[in-house]
Amino acid sequence: MYGHVNNVTYYAYFDTAVNAYLAAQGALDIGGGEVIGLVVETGCAFFAPVAFPEALQVGVRVAKLGRSSVRYELAVFQEDSGEAAAQGHFVHVYVDRVSRRPVKLPPVLRAALEVLSVD
Known part of the structure; x- marks a missing residue:
């Protein structure tokens, strides 16, 4: 309606980029895994509009890797x-899928995240 992608859509881009990466690494089973990630903080700054159906790229890095938490930093780029x-x-x-209590990152998940880490 406004001629650009709405700001809330960027959060879907972020979530999709992270989950697609982790699933491709065999580090995340969204539907049946014992461990799931809950988003507890988020933010975004906008610099230029993008419009559908432009091809976009999303860059992902891990800024902080903790015992049970991860801070991702992301950027959305127009193609080229x-x-x-x-x-x-x-x-x-x-967290544990059932109890929703924080858990130590499983080794396969930690290994996939370490590849993206800038610590």
Whole structure:
């Protein structure tokens, strides 16, 4: 309606980029895994509009890797652009699916996240 992708959509881009990466690494079973990530903090800054159906790329890095939590930093780029249209972050706390209590990151998950870590 406004000629650009609505700001809430960027959060879906962030979530999709992280979960797609972790699933591809065999580190996350969204439907049946014992451990799931809950978003406890998020933020985004917008620099340039993007519009549907533009091709976009999302860069992901891990800024902080804790015992049970991860801070992701992300950037959305228009195809072939070296400047971010938006930059954001979110924090996942990984919890037991049933009890919803924080758990230590499983080794396969920690290994996949360490690859993206800038610590």
